[in-house]
Amino acid sequence: MNFELKTLDLSAAANEKGDALIVLLSQSFKPGKDVLSALVAHTLKVGDLETKAGKLLVLYRPAGVACSRAVLAGIGEGSAKEVRQALGAAVAAVKAPNVKKLVICFATLPQEETVRAAVIAAAETSYVYTTTKSKPEGRSIQRVVMGLPGPTKIKPMFDQAVAAVKGIEYAKEWANRPANHATPSLLAGAARSLAKFPNIKCEVLGPKEVAKLAMGAFMAVAQGSEEPLRFIVLRYEGAAKSESPTVLVGKGITFDSGGISIKPAAEMDEMKFDMSGAASVLGVFRALAELQPNINVVGLIPTCENLLSGRAVKPGDVVTSMNGQTIEILNTDAEGRLVLCDALTYAERFKPRAVVDVATLTGACVVALGGVRSGLFSGDDELASALLSAGESSLDLCWRMPLDDDYAEGLKTSFADVANVAGRAGGAITAAKFLQRFTAKFPWAHLDIAGTAWKSGAAKGATGRPVALLLDYLLTSAK
Ligand code: BES
Ligand code: MN
Numbered sequence: 001m002n003f004e005l006k007t008l009d010l011s012a013a014a015n016e017k018g019d020a021l022i023v024l025l026s027q028s029f030k031p032g033k034d035v036l037s038a039l040v041a042h043t044l045k046v047g048d049l050e051t052k053a054g055k056l057l058v059l060y061r062p063a064g065v066a067c068s069r070a071v072l073a074g075i076g077e078g079s080a081k082e083v084r085q086a087l088g089a090a091v092a093a094v095k096a097p098n099v100k101k102l103v104i105c106f107a108t109l110p111q112e113e114t115v116r117a118a119v120i121a122a123a124e125t126s127y128v129y130t131t132t133k134s135k136p137e138g139r140s141i142q143r144v145v146m147g148l149p150g151p152t153k154i155k156p157m158f159d160q161a162v163a164a165v166k167g168i169e170y171a172k173e174w175a176n177r178p179a180n181h182a183t184p185s186l187l188a189g190a191a192r193s194l195a196k197f198p199n200i201k202c203e204v205l206g207p208k209e210v211a212k213l214a215m216g217a218f219m220a221v222a223q224g225s226e227e228p229l230r231f232i233v234l235r236y237e238g239a240a241k242s243e244s245p246t247v248l249v250g251k252g253i254t255f256d257s258g259g260i261s262i263k264p265a266a267e268m269d270e271m272k273f274d275m276s277g278a279a280s281v282l283g284v285f286r287a288l289a290e291l292q293p294n295i296n297v298v299g300l301i302p303t304c305e306n307l308l309s310g311r312a313v314k315p316g317d318v319v320t321s322m323n324g325q326t327i328e329i330l331n332t333d334a335e336g337r338l339v340l341c342d343a344l345t346y347a348e349r350f351k352p353r354a355v356v357d358v359a360t361l362t363g364a365c366v367v368a369l370g371g372v373r374s375g376l377f378s379g380d381d382e383l384a385s386a387l388l389s390a391g392e393s394s395l396d397l398c399w400r401m402p403l404d405d406d407y408a409e410g411l412k413t414s415f416a417d418v419a420n421v422a423g424r425a426g427g428a429i430t431a432a433k434f435l436q437r438f439t440a441k442f443p444w445a446h447l448d449i450a451g452t453a454w455k456s457g458a459a460k461g462a463t464g465r466p467v468a469l470l471l472d473y474l475l476t477s478a479k
């Protein structure tokens with residue numbers, strides 16, 4: 001999908017060629033002397049249109065408009081959230097096989113965050129997954145002209161939004177692929193292909209190298225599967241080597257059956273999405289490839305399947321993690337924290353300014369926060385507030401959860417330094433407390449995206465979250 005930013009007032013918008021024109025109308029809209037203004041003013045006056053976000057009026061071949069379809073769409077006060085809602089409805093209303101070029105124009109000058117929301121929402125509403133269809137009917141909308149009434153300083157944010165879309169769609173693509181089309185080796189291939197962009201390097205470790213690093217927790221998860229594990233190291237080097245990087249760690253379980261502590265059959269297919277954290281890290285790198293900012297970022301992805309077999313790890317087994325801590329695996333379905341803890345230890349070698357791990361870690365987080373906000377855990381107030389505000393401004397929301405040491409009580413065991421599960425109570429927090437044990441050497445935050453990484457039901461599919469949040473965080477903290 002191709003985005004272009006243009007200066008278009010309503011009279012220029014009426015002349016802009018395309019298959020559909022969407023006019024975004026805020027409550028402060030003042031009509032000019034052009035045809036579209038007159039039309040809008042009339043529909044508002046007679047009550048056929050309201051400027052409330054989500055209200056639409058769809059027109060066919062309106063006089064004086066070059067596009068054959070036009071949608072007048074209310075955006076209320078013009079906030080980013082209202083524009084997202086309006087475009088969700090408006091793009092859906094004109095989506096048709098022969099609508100290929102879309103003109104979206106703001107009738108009043110928007111804030112930069114509003115423009116970002118518009119770009120991301122237009123892409124979101126028109127996205128189609130096709131990779132494993134034999135007769136793909138792909139996305140029809142190929143070009144979007146974003147029109148603003150008058151010159152602005154919005155270009156950098158517009159570029160960030162277009163890059164975010166590239167990243168979000170890369171993350172969606174890999175998260176949506178079924179597990180047999182997104183094995184650890186195939187994920188590593190995707191990471192390698194990102195290294196063709198400037199300033200990106202990729203290194204992939206296999207079972208031998210990982211054994212040499214003594215990543216006993218990660219290996220324990222992988223040992224039940226015939227599919228070999230991969231440990232992916234991505235580097236984006238846009239700043240001087242002396243500048244310490246931010247490290248992103250993504251959980252890459254390409255299928256989570258639960259292992260010997262097997263999951264129930266219903267909806268088990270959704271556990272192909274258990275590599276959404278990894279996909280979001282790939283997505284962020286796809287966006288960095290596009291934007292080429294002056295920052296350093298490292299991406300770490302421990303990836304494997306969590307299956308059952310005669311070789312699978314068993315409840316009660318004790319393994320030794322890379323930093324020497326022994327772990328009693330009481331539940332093989334709590335595998336995410338096992339692959340992440342060794343990746344967190346590996347992160348130490350980069351002397352990071354911050355480490356953020358991203359994981360579909362717990363069903364408990366879905367219960368706590370649903371699909372609206374990701375769970376944010378951090379002992380570092382500065383890092384937590386930076387991530388929180390990145391989420392607010394990119395509309396990729398998260399919510400801070402507690403990390404009191406009392407929550408770690410249940411992880412105590414007589415047979416190892418730590419158990420991999422506590423009781424059912426506070427499950428998202430006890431998982432974070434487990435991870436925290438491996439983060440003494442750097443500022444750390446954990447995003448539990450179990451509720452936000454994909455949607456279930458009829459519209460089942462990956463969301464590409466939290467690529468927008470992470471990208472905003474990385475670019476903002478560089479300023
Ligand atoms: N991948 C799951 C978490 C998950 C569950 C994400 C449902 C999205 C929807 C994770 O590996 C897992 O199985 N966690 C267990 C932990 C438990 C055994 C302590 C869970 O949440 O049930
Ligand atoms: Mn699991």
Ligand code: ZN
Pocket residue numbers: 253256274333335336360361
């Ligand atoms: Zn899992």
